[in-house]
Each structure stands twice: as C-alpha cells, then as structure tokens.
Amino acid sequence: MHRRRVAITGIGLISPYGGDVDDFFDRLLAGESAVRHLLTEDLPRPLSTPFVNCQAFDAEAVLGKPLALMMERFAQLGMAAAFQAWEQAGLPRKTDAADARDGWGCIWGTALGGLSAHERGSRELWLKGRERLSPLSVVQGMNNAVNAHISIQLGLGGMSTSHTAACASSAIAIGEAFRRVRSGDADVMLTGGSDVCQAYGVVRAWEAMRVMAPGDAQTAPVACRPFAADRAGLVLGEGGAALVLEAWDHAVDRGAPIHGEIVGYGASCDRSHLVRPSCDGQVRALRAALADAGLVPADIGYVNAHGTATAEGDPVEISALREVFGEGARRLPVSATKSMHGHLLGASGAIEAVVTALALRKQAVPPTAHLAGRIDPACEGVDHILQGRRQEPLQAALSNSFAFGGSNAVLAFRAPPPR
Incomplete structure (x- = not known):
C-alpha cells in the first residue's frame, strides 16, 4: 500500500x-x-x-x-x-x-x-x-x-x-x-x-x-x-x-x-495494571513509533516526555527511554513541559504534539522547569533540558503520552523543509 x-x-x-x-x-x-x-x-x-x-x-x-x-x-x-x-x-x-x-x-x-x-x-x-x-x-x-x-x-x-x-x-x-x-x-x-x-x-x-x-x-x-x-x-x-x-x-x-510533518505513530497497552505504568508497554509504543516512521533512535533530537511529576510514573518513563535509546540515551534531550502548562488530561497529547512540532519548526527545545539541581537519581540517564535551547539542529522528535489504564501512544515528527 x-x-x-x-x-x-x-x-x-x-x-x-x-x-x-x-x-x-x-x-x-x-x-x-x-x-x-x-x-x-x-x-x-x-x-x-x-x-x-x-x-x-x-x-x-x-x-x-x-x-x-x-x-x-x-x-x-x-x-x-x-x-x-x-x-x-x-x-x-x-x-x-x-x-x-x-x-x-x-x-x-x-x-x-x-x-x-x-x-x-x-x-x-x-x-x-x-x-x-x-x-x-x-x-x-x-x-x-x-x-x-x-x-x-x-x-x-x-x-x-x-x-x-x-x-x-x-x-x-x-x-x-x-x-x-x-x-x-x-x-x-x-x-x-x-x-x-x-x-x-x-x-x-x-x-x-x-x-x-x-x-x-x-x-x-x-x-x-x-x-x-x-x-x-x-x-x-x-x-x-x-x-x-x-x-x-x-x-x-x-x-x-x-x-x-507527522511520520509515525505507535500505540500499546501495558496490560498489567490500571494505574501503575509499565516500562515494557512504553518501550513497545516507542519502538512502534520509530518503526512506523522509518527512524532509528539516533535520528531523534528531542523527546517531549509525558512527565507528570508523580513518584512512580517519572522513573518508569526514563527507564523506557534508556532501554530504547541504549548508549545514546545520555545524549537524548528530554523535557516535560507539563511543568509549565500543567496536565490537561485528554488534551495533554495535543498540546504536547504542538510543542514538539514547534520545537522542530523553530529548532529550539523548551526545558523542564524547576528541575535544575533537583534531578532524582532514579530519573538520570538522559539529557534533561534545564534551560531552553535555541538553534538546535533538530531533524526528528517524539511526543510521549502514557495513560491510566495502560494506554500508551507515541507520535513521531519530522522538521518541515526550510522556508
């Protein structure tokens, strides 16, 4: 097809x-x-x-x-x-x-x-x-x-x-x-x-x-x-x-x-618990989005994390990113913009898709606010964005949405052609 x-x-x-x-x-x-x-x-x-x-x-x-x-x-x-x-x-x-x-x-x-x-x-x-x-x-x-x-x-x-x-x-x-x-x-x-x-x-x-x-x-x-x-x-x-x-x-x-440009979409179900997230389920959604987009982990220049600031959810998401990106995870820019615009429940995926698309269009990535000097050791292993970065050479990015009920969705985006 x-x-x-x-x-x-x-x-x-x-x-x-x-x-x-x-x-x-x-x-x-x-x-x-x-x-x-x-x-x-x-x-x-x-x-x-x-x-x-x-x-x-x-x-x-x-x-x-x-x-x-x-x-x-x-x-x-x-x-x-x-x-x-x-x-x-x-x-x-x-x-x-x-x-x-x-x-x-x-x-x-x-x-x-x-x-x-x-x-x-x-x-x-x-x-x-x-x-x-x-x-x-x-x-x-x-x-x-x-x-x-x-x-x-x-x-x-x-x-x-x-x-x-x-x-x-x-x-x-x-x-x-x-x-x-x-x-x-x-x-x-x-x-x-x-x-x-x-x-x-x-x-x-x-x-x-x-x-x-x-x-x-x-x-x-x-x-x-x-x-x-x-x-x-x-x-x-x-x-x-x-x-x-x-x-x-x-x-x-x-x-x-x-x-x-939207280039990929991956979805999965944790199939394990109503509210406790599963690293395995998130990994499958991330890999499905990359495969659907025809991308490899090295292509990704930014991840807009689901990052809700809950005790259990944040470390699981970072673990999933570490598993998918392997040795490259430490160089993977990640931020959770819910730190600034809050958790809009059913609208979260849309507002974060907009943020991700704009990051690629403007070649700039927003930070996780209020994080400098506070990173939980359980959430280490990626490149946390502590201050906004401009003039970033971004080609592709992911936006994560991981929900209660174990419903996971990851969207893959590519930068638009130069204007």
Missing part, C-alpha cells in the same frame, strides 16, 4: 498565557510557568490547589454568543483552537460545490468531555431543588461535542469521532487521524484535544489518589516538578489544541504553509 506523506498545515492553541501559538512557545522556552493558585467558593469545602486556567479566553468574543452558548467550556476551547488551526492552514470555513469536503473529517480527544455539564445539572437538581434542566444539557455534556461542532462548522463530511483514553486521548486521536491521511482515506483531517479539569468532583477525585501537588499563592508556580527528587505530584489545568493534517501533495498543490 502506498503511504502518503502527512503535512501539518495548521496549528491552533488556546494559551494559558493569553497570547498566540508563537507567544506560548516563547514562554515555554523561557521556562515561564502558567500554574497559579486556584481558590473557589465551592461548598462544602472550596477547591484550593495549583491549577492552569486560560483566564484570557472569552468564548463569546471568539465564537459568537449563539455558538458559545451551545457548548460546554471544553468544547468552546476545542472549537476556538480548531478555528485557529483552520485559518492558519489557509482554508475557508464555508464550502461550495467545488469544495465538498465529503471525505475530510475530524478525530478529537478528551478524557472528561462535558462532565462539568452533568455535575452542574446534579447540583441544580439536588442542591437547588430544580425539577428540570436545560434542554441543552445532553448536547453540552456529550464527549463527541467538539468533533460534531467542528464538522458542522467546517463542512467536514467524513469521519467525525472522539477518543477517550485518559491522558493519551488526544495523542491517539492525532495518531488515528494521521493514519487516515497517510492511507489515502482522507486528504485533510482536523484533530487535537480539549479538556477542562475544574469540575469539583474531578479535583476531589484526583486529590483522593494522593497524586496532586500541593501549593498556595506563593508556591503554586513551581508546584509541578517532573523528574525532580522533591516532586510532589501533578497539576491539573484546562486547554485545547488542534492540528490540521493534510496529504503532502494536496498541501503543496494549493500552496499551503507546511509547519511540520
């Missing part, structure tokens, strides 16, 4: 810093944390935790009031990111008879979906005594809301679906969209992920697992410390990121900008 090259022609992201995609990457490169202290008025006990909010995002201003009111916030974030990516790709939102888009599609990723809509409805019923809920509750709460809205707004008549596989959700969505374009099933696919992790029950559930980093107004910005000896857990957040994937020749024929 002939395999087509797959170009990235559009990138969109709702940044917790409030700027555009380039500003987002520059902030990461500088090691700037977007983590802040969240204090709510929820009863019986307010949420008080480090968190990453997209505070500058105004859904009604970006999407228009009628569309925004149809959506829960996770869908608003995803739709806004998708519009950004579509515009950057130079594609009009509306279609005509000569541009039917019958085979173009959308594959999205989310872990929580519209859970907040259901939680809000429960509060209205049980705490406020309401007998009826909004007739929009179902369509706001369904996990496939983002891909449905995207397909409607952009006239995409092909596959429209969503993946939910915890923290690997959007990496899997991107990988499956990549496969559809590469195989010839679609010329264009819009893909990515979005999540909002601020539902009261969600935060309380993660707290109960004792994997959340503590922090107050002063310490929250440095609360997430992947690979550090004193790491104390993950930091949740919200966000959305999108990519337009396009058959290379199709993109070239219409003069589209090419921001990068």
Whole structure:
C-alpha cells in the first residue's frame, strides 16, 4: 500500500498565557510557568490547589454568543483552537460545490468531555431543588461535542469521532487521524484535544489518589516538578489544541504553509495494571513509533516526555527511554513541559504534539522547569533540558503520552523543509 506523506498545515492553541501559538512557545522556552493558585467558593469545602486556567479566553468574543452558548467550556476551547488551526492552514470555513469536503473529517480527544455539564445539572437538581434542566444539557455534556461542532462548522463530511483514553486521548486521536491521511482515506483531517479539569468532583477525585501537588499563592508556580527528587505530584489545568493534517501533495498543490510533518505513530497497552505504568508497554509504543516512521533512535533530537511529576510514573518513563535509546540515551534531550502548562488530561497529547512540532519548526527545545539541581537519581540517564535551547539542529522528535489504564501512544515528527 502506498503511504502518503502527512503535512501539518495548521496549528491552533488556546494559551494559558493569553497570547498566540508563537507567544506560548516563547514562554515555554523561557521556562515561564502558567500554574497559579486556584481558590473557589465551592461548598462544602472550596477547591484550593495549583491549577492552569486560560483566564484570557472569552468564548463569546471568539465564537459568537449563539455558538458559545451551545457548548460546554471544553468544547468552546476545542472549537476556538480548531478555528485557529483552520485559518492558519489557509482554508475557508464555508464550502461550495467545488469544495465538498465529503471525505475530510475530524478525530478529537478528551478524557472528561462535558462532565462539568452533568455535575452542574446534579447540583441544580439536588442542591437547588430544580425539577428540570436545560434542554441543552445532553448536547453540552456529550464527549463527541467538539468533533460534531467542528464538522458542522467546517463542512467536514467524513469521519467525525472522539477518543477517550485518559491522558493519551488526544495523542491517539492525532495518531488515528494521521493514519487516515497517510492511507489515502482522507486528504485533510482536523484533530487535537480539549479538556477542562475544574469540575469539583474531578479535583476531589484526583486529590483522593494522593497524586496532586500541593501549593498556595506563593508556591503554586513551581508546584509541578517532573523528574525532580522533591516532586510532589501533578497539576491539573484546562486547554485545547488542534492540528490540521493534510496529504503532502494536496498541501503543496494549493500552496499551503507546511509547519511540520507527522511520520509515525505507535500505540500499546501495558496490560498489567490500571494505574501503575509499565516500562515494557512504553518501550513497545516507542519502538512502534520509530518503526512506523522509518527512524532509528539516533535520528531523534528531542523527546517531549509525558512527565507528570508523580513518584512512580517519572522513573518508569526514563527507564523506557534508556532501554530504547541504549548508549545514546545520555545524549537524548528530554523535557516535560507539563511543568509549565500543567496536565490537561485528554488534551495533554495535543498540546504536547504542538510543542514538539514547534520545537522542530523553530529548532529550539523548551526545558523542564524547576528541575535544575533537583534531578532524582532514579530519573538520570538522559539529557534533561534545564534551560531552553535555541538553534538546535533538530531533524526528528517524539511526543510521549502514557495513560491510566495502560494506554500508551507515541507520535513521531519530522522538521518541515526550510522556508
């Protein structure tokens, strides 16, 4: 079967810093944390935790009031990111008879979906005594809301679906969209992920697992410390990121900008434990991505690690990288950007795919923030990036997503041609 090259022609992201995609990457490169202290008025006990909010995002201003009111916030974030990516790709939102888009599609990723809509409805019923809920509750709460809205707004008549596989959700969505374009099933696919992790029950559930980093107004910005000896857990957040994937020749024929290339995708299941990661499972996903891309370990100039800052997860990921890269692991640049943009659960794979693609495009790699002088001996054995590096001769890179449930996904990227 002939395999087509797959170009990235559009990138969109709702940044917790409030700027555009380039500003987002520059902030990461500088090691700037977007983590802040969240204090709510929820009863019986307010949420008080480090968190990453997209505070500058105004859904009604970006999407228009009628569309925004149809959506829960996770869908608003995803739709806004998708519009950004579509515009950057130079594609009009509306279609005509000569541009039917019958085979173009959308594959999205989310872990929580519209859970907040259901939680809000429960509060209205049980705490406020309401007998009826909004007739929009179902369509706001369904996990496939983002891909449905995207397909409607952009006239995409092909596959429209969503993946939910915890923290690997959007990496899997991107990988499956990549496969559809590469195989010839679609010329264009819009893909990515979005999540909002601020539902009261969600935060309380993660707290109960004792994997959340503590922090107050002063310490929250440095609360997430992947690979550090004193790491104390993950930091949740919200966000959305999108990519337009396009058959290379199709993109070239219409003069589209090419921001990068996806060249491989590997997936595996640990098949061992719901929450304890397996080195073997991660190794198989890494090797599958390299093989799918036709790359060898020496080709890889950067790995965006899953790196959540949990006690058990970080050393396992480094062990997997050491096994796959062998003697070359000590020269392998690795960073965990969750240290700055937080853990967006189902959107993590998408935001980190964007970071990886931008690293190759800009020939620069962001650091793991807050790590200098703190590296856990159990996480040694790779080239941890402690400060942003510019003018790096990068040709290929990997982005890791390793989820509860043992779902592993690794995406392989190649640098775009010189402009």
